[in-house]
Amino acid sequence: MTIHFDPESQVQWLDTDEFSTEFLRLLGAAQEGGSMVSECYLAASRIDSNDRGNSWYREWIRIADLNHERANAAFERGHVLTAQSNWLRAINYYQASTFALDAADKKRQDALSIMRACTRRYIAHLTPAGEVVEIPWLEGHVLEGYFLPSSAASGRAPVVVCMGDPGHWKEEYLFKVARYARERGMSLLAVDLLGAGVGAEFAEVVGRRDLETSVGCVRDYLTTRDDVDEHRIAILGDGAGSSFVARGVALDNRFAAVVCDGGLWDMHERAFLTNRLWRDGGGSAGIGGGWPGPRFHCPVLITVGGQGWLESSIVTDLFERLKSYHPDISLKIFESSETAAAQGHYDNPTLANEFIFDWLADRLDQVPA
Structure with a gap:
């Protein structure tokens, strides 16, 4: 077992970043x-580096x-309470467990089915109880979400919607952010783009160019x-x-606040492609990397880790x-000196x-109630 501990970085396998990042996410979730x-260290100690996938x-x-x-x-x-924790x-x-498995792998589908069963039992015994909801989106592909009502309000309450990147599982929000919303008197709607199945059919959706329509x-x-309270609906894009x-919110003026990348990744990719085309003689140096879509209609917060995929200087320039x-x-960069500096704040x-x-x-x- 070749695990390395760097006090300024993370526990990691020396020969792979992907497994190290996932292990860091699991540790941070504790x-x-x-x-x-x-339990995380116990599982890691049993992983065979010569057969890591299996x-x-x-x-x-x-x-x-x-x-x-x-x-x-x-x-x-x-x-x-003990049942819920477990x-x-x-x-x-x-x-x-499904991290290294293909979408069509039966072991992956079985694990995700059990995960869904645990989720339903967990939210059913919250106080107040959560519920599984279906949201119409594409023909033949509905969005599935978990709605956790506020425990502090008897009438209409503010809501925070949590949506991750296209392959992100909504179940993670139940331990990652749910208590922060409920402790502040907000309801939570955790939703992903994966539908009501186990994700094998998502390959037909992930390549679409209109993913932002799901937000509306x-x-x-x-x-x-x-x-x-439809006037106090915020969204967190994780x-x-x-x-x-970000594109979906920019096209919809009904949100009261949004936390997301603000379109920074779109801007970064656009600037990269523009510079590439200009260098190859196929573009214009004057195009730049500006925001390509409509403006936002509500306050926006961008949070990034100083040790994330984009360097702080690039993030600041795009911002x-x-x-x-x-x-x-607003922009908040979490630096290594305070932690939360890893990609996705996993640390x-x-x-x-x-x-x-x-x-x-x-x-x-x-916003008035």
Whole structure:
């Protein structure tokens, strides 16, 4: 087992970044209730570096099954809180077990099916109970979400919608952000683009050029609920691929606030392609990398890790260009000195979530109920 610990970086396998990043995500989830540090290290210690793909699945499914069994046993004895804690960890471990498997792999589909079953049992025993919702989007492909009503409001409550990048599983939000919303009197709608299945059919959707239309459909659905304050709906676009959320919000003036990449990744790719074309003689140097879409109609927050995929200097430059289009936009860069500096804030999601949800609460409080 070749695991290296760098106190200024992370625990990692020396020969692969992908598995190291996923392991970091699992460790970071511990402080949010999505894993236990000791279980993560136990699973990692059993992974065979010569057969990492198979042994990764085997060890994480093993830990997931143990938590699932503990949850069911605790529930049978009437210990609902203990059952919920174990279901929540099982959800994360089942998802982790599929990390290296192809979408059509039966082991992956079976693990995700059990993950969904754990999720349904978990949200059904929250107080107040959550519910599974379906949101019309494409013909033959509905969005599935988990709606967790606010525990602080008896009438219409503000809502935070959480959507990740195109391949992001919504189940992660149950331990990653749900408590931050509910503790601040907000309802939460966790939704992904993967539909109601186990994701094998998503290949037909991920390549679409109109993913941003899903954002408006989610907003339309929320207006049909009698427990939602439609004037105080915010959205959190999570992950580097969440520019589709930024595009969707820019096309829809009904959101009260948004936390996302603000279109930075779109701008970065556009600038790269423009410079490439100009260097090859096929473009114009005057095109630049500006925001290609409509302006936002609400306050925007962008948070990035200083050690993420884009260097801080590039992020700052793109942000200044974006700010010229939309003055009511803020940028928070988490540096290594305070943690939460990794891509996706995986090294300390708590710090990032506290900042994000305080910002959301301040913005939604400014909108009359």
